[in-house]
Amino acid sequence: MAPNDSAQTTDEATDLAAGRRKAARYFVPVAVAGVAAATIGLVPALAASGDPDLPKISAQELIERIAASETERLSGTVKISTDLGIPSFGGLAEGFLSEGGAGADGAGAGEGSSADPQGKLMELVSGSHTLRVAVDGPDRQKVSILEKSAEYSLIHNGGEIWAYDSATNAAFHAKKSGNDSGAADATPKELPATPKDFAAQALQAAGATTSVTVDGTAQVAGRDAYQLVVKPKQSGSTIGSIKVAVDAKTGTPLKFTLVPSGGGKAVIDVGFTKVDFSRPAASTFDFDPPKGAKVTEADELEKKAGGEAEGVPRALPGLPGLPGGDGSQGPDIIGEGWNSIAKFESPGGKGLTPPKDGEVPAEAESFLDALGDPVSGKFGTGTVFKTRLVNALMTDDGTVYVGAVTKDALVKAANAAR
Structure with a gap:
């Protein structure tokens, strides 16, 4: 296989599936990954000027490097934004939550919480956002959403999960599944927060219907990177191409960009502006609710709602055919x-x-x-x-x-x- 210009074969797709299973244990766990939605992205122009001169590498070799990455500890800043061509979700989320969820003071008629990650996610599926992330293995992660005059943080430290909204001085507490307390894990599931998470989902589609190549180099967050390009071979998809900037030294994806087939700017573009691969300080993951904070316990909400936390929208009313709608069937x-x-x-x-x-x-x-x-x-x-x-x-x-x-x-x- 010639370097840099060949599409991935079916055999390579099989190798990728095996490598993806190995790489999965290094991704940010779902306790923190839930802070961002699957459809979020980054404002372009994160890459520094000048493309680094790196040794040639094939698409298969670069995929293997991602799968072999041993990165389990890092900290940095991730900028994200989305241009789906739809109205902002901010007011939509507030409207649903107000029917039984959190109010401005961190609680509402349904005794919900403005710090509940399930509700906070809706704010991230449109617009631009800055996240500060820290990861120390599978048991310690923290993601903070930086706002103009406030900060929202989601912290996973061992068996404890905390979320805190400084704007309302509201906290949300849950126990990780499998903890001795037996409390349910109330954190969102299967939602990516870093370029590595997005890259893993994109590469799952690699196969006979996909072209995977290496297209030059770039510099992201001050680090040299290869550019992996994933494209559909089929017509009719809204996805034009996906570009993943892969750190040349560690194999860690640093930036993810999805361009629509219809042209225009990226729909999803997620990337680090700063990254440090040293171990974050242990104190990064410590959290105690501030004085006067209203603390909501996830297991108590579930008990009141019969096993389903209040204030969390499950489907759009009047659209029963949508997944999650009342009585809807699998697809x-x-x-x-x-x-x-x-x-x-x-x-x-x-x-x-x-x-x-x-x-x-x-x-x-x-x-x-x-x-x-x-x-x-x-x-x-x-x-x-x-x-x-x-x-x-x-x-x-x-x-x-x-x-x-x-x-x-x-x-x-x-x-x-x-």
């Missing part, structure tokens, strides 16, 4: 690779129920109206809710098609299903 997968489409059937074949007055916050209605695009075909009629990355076709008879594919691809899939 059927149409297609393969980058063109995979998830198909959900609404219970009883019911169509999409228009929200009743006052049932959905005004921000939510505005959000849905801004995304809607009526379509028709053999399947009948429906609406495509579109972003620059993920699109969803909701038919009037209650079927939902979702994928990182174009509107035309969704309509084609719906027609073929008839």
Whole structure:
């Protein structure tokens, strides 16, 4: 295989899967990874001027270097932002939480907490944000979201998980699963927080439908890096390409950029502006609630809500076909690779129920109206809710098609299903 210019073969994809399992134990655990959403990114221009002169390396060799990375300790600053082409989620999150979640003082009618990570995540799926991260192995992580006049921190230290919102002086406490207390782990699941997390998810798609190459070098956060480029071979995907800057010395992904097939600036771009691979001070992970802070215990919330914490939105009211909606069924997968489409059937074949007055916050209605695009075909009629990355076709008879594919691809899939 010639260095720098070859696509990954199917055999290489198999090797990647094995390497990915080895690399998984080095990723930031879900207790901290939940601080960021899967659709967050970084303002471009993190790379310093001038591309470093590094030894040639093939795509397979670079992937193996990522998998072999021994990085378990680091600290630094990560800048993130997203341009999905949709309205801000900030007001939408507040609207849902206000129905039984946290208020401005850290608690609301549902005895929720403004420090609850489940609610805080909604603020990170749009706009630009700066995170300060620290990792010391699998048992100690901390992520802080830096705001203009406040700071939100999520800390995992052994069996303890704390979240603190300085804006409301509210704290949220949970026990890690498997702890002797038996309390549930109430932290968000499977949501990436660092470039390494995003890279792992992107490389899972590598296979016969994917081209993986090395495209030059860059300098990120003052460190020399190779540029790994992942592209769909198929047409119809909303993903144009993914570029991962990989630290030449440690094999750690330093920057992740996803560019849409439709062109324009990056949809997702996540990267370090500062990074230090030495062990963070032990005191970094210490936390005691400040005087006067309102502390909410996760297990108490779960008991009150019958096992499901209050104040956490599970689905959009009136959209029963969406995953997580009341009575929704698991999806059927149409297609393969980058063109995979998830198909959900609404219970009883019911169509999409228009929200009743006052049932959905005004921000939510505005959000849905801004995304809607009526379509028709053999399947009948429906609406495509579109972003620059993920699109969803909701038919009037209650079927939902979702994928990182174009509107035309969704309509084609719906027609073929008839």
